[in-house]
Structures are given as C-alpha cells and as structure tokens.
Amino acid sequence: xxxxxxxxxxxxxxxxxxxxxxxxxxxxxxxxxxxxxxxxxxxxxxxxxxxxxxxxxxxxxxxxxxxxxxxxxxxxxxxxxxxxxxxxxxxxxxxxxxxxxxxxxxxxxxxxxxxxxxxxxxxxxxxxxxxxxxxxxxxxxxxxxxxxxxxxxxxxxxxxxxxxxxxxxxxxxxxxxxxxxxxxxxxxxxxxxxxxxxxx
Amino acid sequence: xxxxxxxxxxxxxxxxxxxxxxxxxxxxxxxxxxxxxxxxxxxxxxxxxxxxxxxxxxxxxxxxxxxxxxxxxxxxxxxxxxxxxxxxxxxxxxxxxxxxxxxxxxxxxxxxxxxxxxxxxxxxxxxxxxxxxxxxxxxxxxxxxxxxxxxxxxxxxxxxxxxxxxxxxxxxxxxxxxxxxxxxxxxxxxxxxxxxxxxxxxxxxxxxxxxxxxxxxxxxxxxxxxxxxxxxxxxxxxxxxxxxxx
Numbered sequence: 001x002x003x004x005x006x007x008x009x010x011x012x013x014x015x016x017x018x019x020x021x022x023x024x025x026x027x028x029x030x031x032x033x034x035x036x037x038x039x040x041x042x043x044x045x046x047x048x049x050x051x052x053x054x055x056x057x058x059x060x061x062x063x064x065x066x067x068x069x070x071x072x073x074x075x076x077x078x079x080x081x082x083x084x085x086x087x088x089x090x091x092x093x094x095x096x097x098x099x100x101x102x103x104x105x106x107x108x109x110x111x112x113x114x115x116x117x118x119x120x121x122x123x124x125x126x127x128x129x130x131x132x133x134x135x136x137x138x139x140x141x142x143x144x145x146x147x148x149x150x151x152x153x154x155x156x157x158x159x160x161x162x163x164x165x166x167x168x169x170x171x172x173x174x175x176x177x178x179x180x181x182x183x184x185x186x187x188x189x190x191x192x193x194x195x196x197x198x199x200x
Numbered sequence: 201x202x203x204x205x206x207x208x209x210x211x212x213x214x215x216x217x218x219x220x221x222x223x224x225x226x227x228x229x230x231x232x233x234x235x236x237x238x239x240x241x242x243x244x245x246x247x248x249x250x251x252x253x254x255x256x257x258x259x260x261x262x263x264x265x266x267x268x269x270x271x272x273x274x275x276x277x278x279x280x281x282x283x284x285x286x287x288x289x290x291x292x293x294x295x296x297x298x299x300x301x302x303x304x305x306x307x308x309x310x311x312x313x314x315x316x317x318x319x320x321x322x323x324x325x326x327x328x329x330x331x332x333x334x335x336x337x338x339x340x341x342x343x344x345x346x347x348x349x350x351x352x353x354x355x356x357x358x359x360x361x362x363x364x365x366x367x368x369x370x371x372x373x374x375x376x377x378x379x380x381x382x383x384x385x386x387x388x389x390x391x392x393x394x395x396x397x398x399x400x401x402x403x404x405x406x407x408x409x410x411x412x413x414x415x416x417x418x419x420x421x422x423x424x425x426x427x428x429x430x431x432x433x434x435x436x437x438x439x440x441x442x443x444x445x446x
Contacts, residue, residue: 011320012296018271047321081321111415113323113362115393116202117245117445136445138276139202140298140323142362159202181276181298183240 001194004039005029006066008056011047016079019180023190036065041075041197044082045180050104050143051094053081063097070099075171075197080141083167083174087145099172101148109160113142118157120177120185126154126168127196128175128189135185137177139163144176171200203445205245205416206406206434207395208423210235212281213253215261219424232265233272239423240275242430245445247273248301248365248418251281263295270296280328280365286312293320301365303328304338307345307352310359317360322392327361329353331382332369341369349382350389357390364390365418367397375401375422378409387413403436410442 003025005013013029020027020043027043028035036042044066046053057063066076076099078086085096090104107114122133132155139157145164147153155166157177166175173196179186210217210232217232236247249269251262266279279292280301289300289312306312306327316325330337331349338345353364366386368379378396387394393415400406406417423430437444 012270012294014267014296015270015273015298019274047324048319049321052319110391111202111393112391113393114202115323115363116205116415118202136203140276142322157202178276181274183274186274 001025001040001198003027003041003043003194004035005043005045006036006057006062007031008044008046008053008062009059010053010056013045015180016043016045019186019190023187023194025194031060031062033061033065036062037068041077041194042066042069043077043079044085045079046081048081049092049094050081050084050090050096051092053085054094054096057085066097067099070171073171073200075173075200077193077197078174079180080176080178083176084143084145086167086172086174087147090143092143100152100167100169102146104143105146107142107144107159107163114139114144114159114163118159118163120155120157120165122155124151124154127199128168128173128192129155129166130192131188132185132192135188137165137179137182137185137189139165139177141176145174168196173200201443202415203245203443204410204437205395206430206437206444207246207248207416207418208239208244208430209248209250209397209418209420211250211252212262212265213251215265218252219421233268236269236273236277238427239430240273242427243434243446244275244430245416246275247277249277249279251279253282263291266292266295266297278326280326286315289316290319293324299324299326299363301326301328303330306356306361307336307338310355313356313360317362322360322362325361326363326365326395327353327356328365328367329356330367330369331379334382334385337369350385353386354389357392361392363393363395365395365397368399371399372397373421374399377401377405378414378417380408380412383409383414384412403433403440406433407437407440407442
C-alpha cells in the first residue's frame, strides 16, 4: 500500500522510508498537500521541536491536509515529534495540531533525554501494538504527551514515571519511540500500523 | 526502566572499517554496513562510527556510508570523528545519522551544540569529551586544554548536548576497565546520559561503569577480535543483575 511521509523540512526521513518499505509499503516523501490528502496512510516523522515542525507543515499547507484527512476518517500516524504534533501546547514552545487533546510536557526524571531501549507495556488492546507487550523499543526524547483522555493510550513505558509510548484513537495514531530504529519490534509495529490504517 | 546500553565503536577510514594498533598499522576489517549489521544481529544496542580520516577530502566516503547505514540499519547509530565545524555535524545528521558526536569543534565553539540542538533536538547531539587526569584534551589526546573536564561537561549540557561520550585517554586501549572516578564524576554532574569509553576488557568493567552512573558503555577491541563476545558480555551483565536488552 502507498504511504506518504509529510516532509516538514527537519531531519532525514530515509530511515523511516526504508523501514516502511521493509514492512511492505510503497513509501514516498512529499511536501505536496494534495499527495498528503490522497494517500491511504500519512506519516509524520522527523526530529526537532514541535514548534518548528508545526511551522514546517504549515508552510506547505500540510497541516490543513492532515486535519482534512482526520476529519474524513483517513489514517495519520505520528512518530516521535510527529506524535507530539498530534497533541496541543508543548512546554518546549509552540503547539501541535490538536487532533488529540492534551499538552506535551518535559520529562521529569533523573536522566533526560529518555534515551535507549525500554520495555513496552501494552495498556489497551489495539492492532497497532499487537504482539508488542514486553518488547524492547528505542526511545530518544525529552518531551512526552500527556493525553486528556486516558482511553487514547495503548502502550506505555517507565522512566522514573510513566511515559506514554503509543496512542490510537479513530483515524489518529502515534508512537513516541522510533520503530525504524527498534529492530524486530519496530518492524512489527510498522506492519501493525499498515494493518491498522487499512481498518481505521 | 530504560536499559543499560552496550555500544560497539567502529573506526572508519575512507568509508572502510579499519583496526589499528596505536593508530598505525591500520588493517581493513571490511565493509562497514556488513559489520554493523552483524553487530546489530548480535544484539548491539547502538553503534558508533568514528571517522578517523579526519580530513575534509575524506568527508565524501563517510557521508555515503551514513546514507546507506541510515537506510539499512534497524538500530540507532552515532557518527563522530573529525567534525570540525557546524556544517560538518549538520551534514552528517542530514545524511541520516541518528546522532552526531562533536568533540573539539564544540570545545572551541560551544554555540555549535545549541545550533544543532535547535535544529535536530538535543537527543541528536552528543558531546564527546576526552580527558586525561580530569583535564580536557583534544586532537586525539595531544593537546591539553587547561579546563576541568567535568566543568566543560556542565557547560556542554547547558548549551544543548543531550548525551556525553566520555573517553579517558589514560584508560583507552588498556582493557583494564573504564576510568571509574572520571565516569562517575560526569554522571553525577549532569542530567543527560553518560556513555563510558576507553578501557573495556570484560563484562565486570561495564558493570562497574554502570554502577557509577554510566547509562551506556563503548566496546571496541574486545568485540572486534571476536564479535560473538558481544552477546556473551550482555548475557554476563544480565546474569549479574543488570537491566540489559537480550
């Protein structure tokens, strides 16, 4: 199936594109809003800050394209900063697309960034995290989402307190960890995400 | 909780992995992606590629390597060595490195760390610090810089570094264990993860580094000699009660 990555101009999306290709998708990086609107699945991935990412999306009208998709029930997957972009105001500055309610907060822990492999605990059954309970996935982040609606959380990790690791609600899904850098568990997550997007 | 990481470090010259004794008698060890994939399959938590070519003319091969590694590897990797300026670091991250390790360039101009953190996030910015007797040294251990290494570490983190790669020149290559007082002093001084480097000989050395607060440990010669040593080390660490990924 075809997957587009919304390019907001931060970082290199090759690793995600390659991982999606290994999962069986035909992945394309684009800055074109019409392409983002039309694809069976749109992915927001990359590095940097919510504020600059939101600005990068808006520069090409990709923010509206993503809102339109969600309004029409067409699936969107956010990865890392892309997941934070699904939410509201960030303590780092700026605000996401508010497709899901809740702020983005700085992690309070002995070690920040939360960096490395951590156990995923599935908190609610979902195609997205099927088979991933107890698996190791790779995190690299200093900010984390704090959903208003607890029901959107499907997986969490522990880092001196709970880190929301995956969310899923309607046509919107997000993972805080990096599936493209999480070896076999990451590959499974992406295969699951493709299956989820077909059913969402 | 987040797991302690074991990170093989590969020296790269002109796009090939090399192994030398005291920086001379470099022998080619093979194709970097093949070796990296092998370490990944054997359970490496991350990889570090250190470009020891360290000349501007030599940057082409490392960028090609980073692009291929980014597409093919399924674990994170850091690229360092010979990063002389902001543009060098930025080009490595834009080519697909998950993190860039900046050493002398950051010491000479700490604003580089801030610029990289603003563009790529702190999690992509590793400040590499080489120390001898607690003092910052640069240029592969040749130039003592007259500044306390831990004091520099605090500034580097305040400027935007999201991780510290701390190498003890005294311990490097000895296989007698990491410099524990140095590693512990860094881990106590900062909030970001500290990666211990230099001196790994056996699993107990990694455990000791974790004990003083390191989140990760670099291994080089002990695994390059025999890559199967890597899963053995991790099994021994697990056996000793450490939270490592098997």
